[in-house]
Amino acid sequence: MNIEDLVVKANNRWKSLDVWQPLLIAISIVMIVAIAHKVDWETTTTNPSEIWESRKITENENETAIIFNQNHNDSAIIKGVLRTSPKFEVYTNETIVLGKFSKEEGIVYSEELYGKTMLNVSGMRILVNGNLDGEFYESEIVTVETKLVERIEYYEKSGQNITLTSEVWVAEPDDVKLASEKDYYYFALELLILGVGAYFTIKRTNNLKEQMGFAKHIALFELKRGMKAPRMIVLGLFFTLFIVGIGWLLGDLQNSQSTFVVQNGDDGIIRLAYFTFFVVSMAAIAVSVDSFHKERQSNTLNMLLARPVNRETIVLGKALGLSLVVGIPALLAQILGLYFMTSAGEMPSLGGMIAFLIFGQLLIFTMIAFQLCLAVSAKTGSDVVIYGLGAWLLFAVVWTLIVYAISFAIGVDINAENFENDANYQTFASRIGLLNPGIVYQMAVGLFTHRTIAIDLQGVPGWLVLLSLVLWPLMCLRTATWLFKREMRG
Amino acid sequence: MAASLLELNEVQKDYRIRRFGRVVRSSNALNKLSFNVEKGQIFGFLGPNGAGKTTTIKCITGILKCDSGTISIDGKNIENNDFENKNKIGFLPEQIGLYGNLTPMQTLEFYGGFYNISDSTIEERGGKLLDLLSLNKNSNKPVSDFSLGMKKRLALAVALLHEPEILILDEPTSGLDPRGVKALRTLLLDLNKKGLTIILSSHVLSEVQEMCTDVGIINKGKMIRQESISKIIDTVEKTAIKLSLRLNEFTEKDQKILEKKKGIRVLEKNNIGKHKKIILNLKEDLIPWVTDKLVKNGTKIFSIEPHNTTLEDVFLTETGDK
Numbered sequence: 171m172n173i174e175d176l177v178v179k180a181n182n183r184w185k186s187l188d189v190w191q192p193l194l195i196a197i198s199i200v201m202i203v204a205i206a207h208k209v210d211w212e213t214t215t216t217n218p219s220e221i222w223e224s225r226k227i228t229e230n231e232n233e234t235a236i237i238f239n240q241n242h243n244d245s246a247i248i249k250g251v252l253r254t255s256p257k258f259e260v261y262t263n264e265t266i267v268l269g270k271f272s273k274e275e276g277i278v279y280s281e282e283l284y285g286k287t288m289l290n291v292s293g294m295r296i297l298v299n300g301n302l303d304g305e306f307y308e309s310e311i312v313t314v315e316t317k318l319v320e321r322i323e324y325y326e327k328s329g330q331n332i333t334l335t336s337e338v339w340v341a342e343p344d345d346v347k348l349a350s351e352k353d354y355y356y357f358a359l360e361l362l363i364l365g366v367g368a369y370f371t372i373k374r375t376n377n378l379k380e381q382m383g384f385a386k387h388i389a390l391f392e393l394k395r396g397m398k399a400p401r402m403i404v405l406g407l408f409f410t411l412f413i414v415g416i417g418w419l420l421g422d423l424q425n426s427q428s429t430f431v432v433q434n435g436d437d438g439i440i441r442l443a444y445f446t447f448f449v450v451s452m453a454a455i456a457v458s459v460d461s462f463h464k465e466r467q468s469n470t471l472n473m474l475l476a477r478p479v480n481r482e483t484i485v486l487g488k489a490l491g492l493s494l495v496v497g498i499p500a501l502l503a504q505i506l507g508l509y510f511m512t513s514a515g516e517m518p519s520l521g522g523m524i525a526f527l528i529f530g531q532l533l534i535f536t537m538i539a540f541q542l543c544l545a546v547s548a549k550t551g552s553d554v555v556i557y558g559l560g561a562w563l564l565f566a567v568v569w570t571l572i573v574y575a576i577s578f579a580i581g582v583d584i585n586a587e588n589f590e591n592d593a594n595y596q597t598f599a600s601r602i603g604l605l606n607p608g609i610v611y612q613m614a615v616g617l618f619t620h621r622t623i624a625i626d627l628q629g630v631p632g633w634l635v636l637l638s639l640v641l642w643p644l645m646c647l648r649t650a651t652w653l654f655k656r657e658m659r660g
Numbered sequence: 661m662a663a664s665l666l667e668l669n670e671v672q673k674d675y676r677i678r679r680f681g682r683v684v685r686s687s688n689a690l691n692k693l694s695f696n697v698e699k700g701q702i703f704g705f706l707g708p709n710g711a712g713k714t715t716t717i718k719c720i721t722g723i724l725k726c727d728s729g730t731i732s733i734d735g736k737n738i739e740n741n742d743f744e745n746k747n748k749i750g751f752l753p754e755q756i757g758l759y760g761n762l763t764p765m766q767t768l769e770f771y772g773g774f775y776n777i778s779d780s781t782i783e784e785r786g787g788k789l790l791d792l793l794s795l796n797k798n799s800n801k802p803v804s805d806f807s808l809g810m811k812k813r814l815a816l817a818v819a820l821l822h823e824p825e826i827l828i829l830d831e832p833t834s835g836l837d838p839r840g841v842k843a844l845r846t847l848l849l850d851l852n853k854k855g856l857t858i859i860l861s862s863h864v865l866s867e868v869q870e871m872c873t874d875v876g877i878i879n880k881g882k883m884i885r886q887e888s889i890s891k892i893i894d895t896v897e898k899t900a901i902k903l904s905l906r907l908n909e910f911t912e913k914d915q916k917i918l919e920k921k922k923g924i925r926v927l928e929k930n931n932i933g934k935h936k937k938i939i940l941n942l943k944e945d946l947i948p949w950v951t952d953k954l955v956k957n958g959t960k961i962f963s964i965e966p967h968n969t970t971l972e973d974v975f976l977t978e979t980g981d982k
Contacts, residue, residue: 377743380776387773395761469757473818475723476753477774478746656678659725 189374196367200360207356211249218250218294221339227273236276236336238318245317246339249349250292251626252310256302271325271334278323278334289314289346300343311349311624311631316341349624357633377478384479385487392491396457402495405456409449410503416445417507421514435516436619439526442507443615446530447608448566450500454537458492459558462545462654481658485651489542493535504530518619525618532643533611539646540607546653565608573599597629604630610638664696664735665857666720666826671729673715673881689715691881692729697826697859697874702852704872704889705861706971708979712881713861714754717830720859721751733826747775750824754831754861756815760804764795764814767803768821775822782821789817792847808835816844820851827851828859833867845871869971879979892974901966902927902973903940903947908960910936917953924950935962 187194221238228235240246271278275288275295287298289312296316306312316339323334372378396402420442423432432438465471474484504527512518518526544557564572578584582595589595603609613627613635623632673690676683690712697703707713718724720731722742731738738745758767765786772782790796793813803811812835819827827848833841848871852858862868868875869889876886885892910929918924923946928939942950947964954961 380743384774387770391770395759398761465757469753469755470759471757472718472723472753472755473757473771473815476721476746476749476751477771478743479774480742658723 189371189376192370192374193364193367196363199363199367203356203360203363207353207360210352210356216246216248218248218292221246221248222294225276225337227276232330232332234271234332234334234336236334238337240318240337242318242320242337245315247313247315248291248294248296249311249313250294252306252308252312253290253293255308256287256289256298256306269325271323271327271332276336277321277338278325280323287343289341294339296339296341298341298343298346302343302346305343306346306348307620309625309627310620310622311626313347313349313352314341315345348622353624353633380478381480381483384477385483385490388479388484388487389491389494392488393494396492396495397498399457399495402453402457402499405453405496406499406503409453410499410506412449413442413446413500413503413507414510417442418510418514421511424515432515435512435518436522436616438511438515439508439518439522439619440612440616442511443526443530443612444608446500446504446507446526447533447611450496450530450534451537451566451608452562453496453500454492454534455541455558455562457495458488458538458541458545459554460545460551461488461492461542463548463551463554467551475658481655482651485542485654486647489535489539489647489650492538492542493531496538497531497534500530500534501527521621522615522619525615529611529614529618529639532639533607536607536643536646539643539650542650543646543653546650546657565606569606569609573602576602593628600628600630604634604638607642610635610642614639665699665733666697666859667730667732667735668696668716668720669694669730669732671716671719671726671731673712673719673724673726675715689881690719690726693878693881693883694729695876695883695886697857699857700852700855701874702848702858702860702872704868704875704971705859705878706865706868706875706975707878711878711979713878714830715881716878717751717828717859717861721749721828722746747822748825750819750822750827752812752816752819752827752829752832754834756808756811758803758811758814758818761802763802764790764799764817767814768817771818772821777822785821785823786817789820793817794843809837809840812836813840824856826857826859828861830861831863832860833862833864841867865971865975875971875974877975877979884979885974889971893971901942901944903942903950904963904965905938905940905950905954906932906962907936907938907954908934908962910938910959914954914957914959917957918950921946921949 184191221240224239226235226237228237268279268281277283277288277295277297283297285301287300287302289296289298289302291312291314296314318337319340321334321336321338323336325332325334375381420432420438423430424434424438432441462471465474475481508523508526540561541558544561545554548554548557574584577595577598580598582592582598583589584595586592600613603613613630616627617623617625617632617635620632623636625632625635627635670692671690671694672692674686674688677685693712693716705713705716715724719726720738722738722745725739733741733745733748736745759770762770765783768786768789769779769782772786777785787796790799793816795810795813795817798806798810803814806814812832816829816832819829829848832844832848836844845867848858848860860868860872872889874886874888875892877884887895915926915929918940919926923943925941926938927941928937930937940950951961951964
């Protein structure tokens with residue numbers, strides 16, 4: 171095939187995408203902006219771990235020196251994750267051990283540190299000349315404008331007086347900022363471009379108003395039908411009792427000394443999100459398991475396809491309707507679960523509660539759309555049930571085992587004690603968790619218990635969690651539509 | 661000449677079996693099929709099993725997408741005007757699929773919701789259609805309690821609800837009792853008089869011959885003949901006729917003598933009491949030769965009767981079964 175043929179083929183393909191052209195152009199521009207964002211991230215800031223790892227510690231008989239590659243008074247803007255919440259109280263008179271050298275922090279504790287805060291930014295220690303207690307929290311991504319200064323301190327080790335000549339990165343409280351401030355401009359721009367692309371794509375869609383009306387018509391029909399289905403009544407009752415019971419338990423555990431510790435309200439709601447996913451995903455799969463197969467068998471699908479309704483609209487309408495069938499009782503169960511949890515324990519943050527309820531609906535929609543993909547592809551009734559059960563088992567039950575197995579394969583020592591607290595394992599588990607809609611839901615609830623999306627959830631930034639949260643339902647819906655169109659083409 | 665309401669031009673359709681996204685087997689269903697239906701016609705769509713009738717209907721109604729070629733309604737390609745064109749089509753499938761938990765009126769409300777008609781219009785038209793199709797007595801029963809014939813009538817009501825320009829019926833009389841068949845025939849003829857164009861796929865050839873103005877015969881996915889019924893029958897009659905003879909005796913030797921002559925074929929041999937009845941296929945000018953030969957051989961001829969050419973004869977001839 172010569173170049174001319176390829177050009178003609180590409181041109182025809184582009185023309186066939188008529189409706190989607192504006193959105194595709196917008197996505198391309200967003201990718202360029204995202205690359206610019208990434209370049210900006212990498213070039214205007216310095217990697218804190220690299221700086222910290224590059225320091226040289228020399229310990230002689232009565233002299234210790236800590237030297238960085240940079241020169242005194244050199245400044246750098248670093249961007250990283252707060253590994254711990256800044257704890258001002260460490261340097262109060264009650265807890266500080268004067269005259270002790272901490273290798274981890276590269277300083278000797280002295281009265282001079284009173285009123286200062288030591289930050290751990292992606293492993294790098296920065297001494298802030300002020301109190302940041304309560305202003306920043308663990309996992310938040312911050313940028314710090316910092317300067318390298320020289321300090322000379324004295325301490326005692328094994329009865330010997332030792333001089334510490336160290337270089338310390340210092341900053342003023344105003345130099346520490348949430349990283350999101352600049353990122354928000356990028357996200358806003360990306361969102362705007364996507365919005366414009368989506369707007370023009372929608373404008374190009376033929377009979378959009380009618381098709382949306384049909385989607386609503388199908389959704390309401392599915393809702394009425396589903397709500398009367400015996401299986402939904404049984405499942406609804408089951409998951410309501412389960413969520414309420416777990417909610418009460420998670421509230422109660424906040425006050426107990428049990429080994430299964432629930433630290434506070436926010437921790438409770440993140441765990442409740444997981445248990446909600448556990449039962450609600452089963453209900454979502456159960457109601458949609460035979461949606462297309464049954465209709466194909468009973469020939470109602472052909473009757474529907476002969477109406478002036480697009481195939482996309484049929485899939486969307488069904489997904490929305492079935493989501494409401496599970497979503498409405500699930501929402502009631504979640505509210506009850508929250509009520510019982512907060513009655514017995516602490517009140518979680520408002521953002522967390524809203525995310526728990528709203529993202530719960532998005533999770534149900536995602537699971538329904540995912541199951542629709544399987545239901546469309548399945549050739550027989552038993553195939554549909556096996557696929558559905560398999561999907562539920564994979565996401566809700568055996569996921570952790572799969573993560574353990576892959577972690578072991580890539581070299582994480584899963585036999586070690588407390589290996590689950592190992593940073594490498596946590597990073598891997600979080601990243602692979604993006605492939606599971608239930609874990610994404612849990613992470614998103616966790617994200618919204620914070621005040622910003624500039625969060626790093628064990629190696630996964632908040633924006634990636636949000637992106638996954640949006641992409642999962644869209645991808646599932648798009649795939650279900652594509653499969654449905656392909657299957658119905660014959 | 662009336663304008664073509666429906667036009668199929670070189671429509672190609674293959675069925676593909678896929679495994680993991682790869683096509684593992686494909687079979688051709690429509691092979692560059694072309695035909696057209698004019699406004700006001702009752703078009704009989706004929707063909708043996710597996711000829712591609714239902715596939716053609718599914719492509720016209722948008723249930724399936726054709727691989728290549730064009731299908732136009734009122735000159736507009738259905739690919740680009742799916743919404744507009746489907747509003748013009750009413751479709752009664754062979755296999756009726758209705759939601760068992762709905763009553764007839766709820767069924768009409770559900771399917772009516774896909775057309776630009778108000779709820780009150782659906783109720784009004786639906787009530788009339790249920791009356792017309794004798795379903796009003798069962799309006800409170802769920803569809804699952806209906807007989808096949810009742811379901812078929814309800815599906816016809818669904819097809820007519822939005823007052824389409826073309827009504828496509830796939831085997832409409834299968835499962836109907838004789839009274840139902842007669843009522844349906846009367847209704848369709850009545851609707852046609854009011855301007856509705858009807859496309860009828862059926863295996864009951866007598867029914868097609870009785871109702872249709874035009875016929876298209878499809879075989880192996882290709883249109884092999886499309887004409888008005890009277891023209892098709894005329895053409896066949898010009899080439900050969902059927903002759904029914906009642907004789908005292910008809911031996912193997914007699915048959916060999918007759919079939920040695922070019923243009924004569926013995927189609928049937930039956931015993932009727934003491935007599936033999938044979939049906940021959942031959943050109944009209946060979947009748948004297950046949951009678952002459954038989955009489956010369958000592959055969960007594962009790963009756964000679966020309967056999968009327970039916971649509972079945974045309975169908976069997978065209979599809980190669982004769």
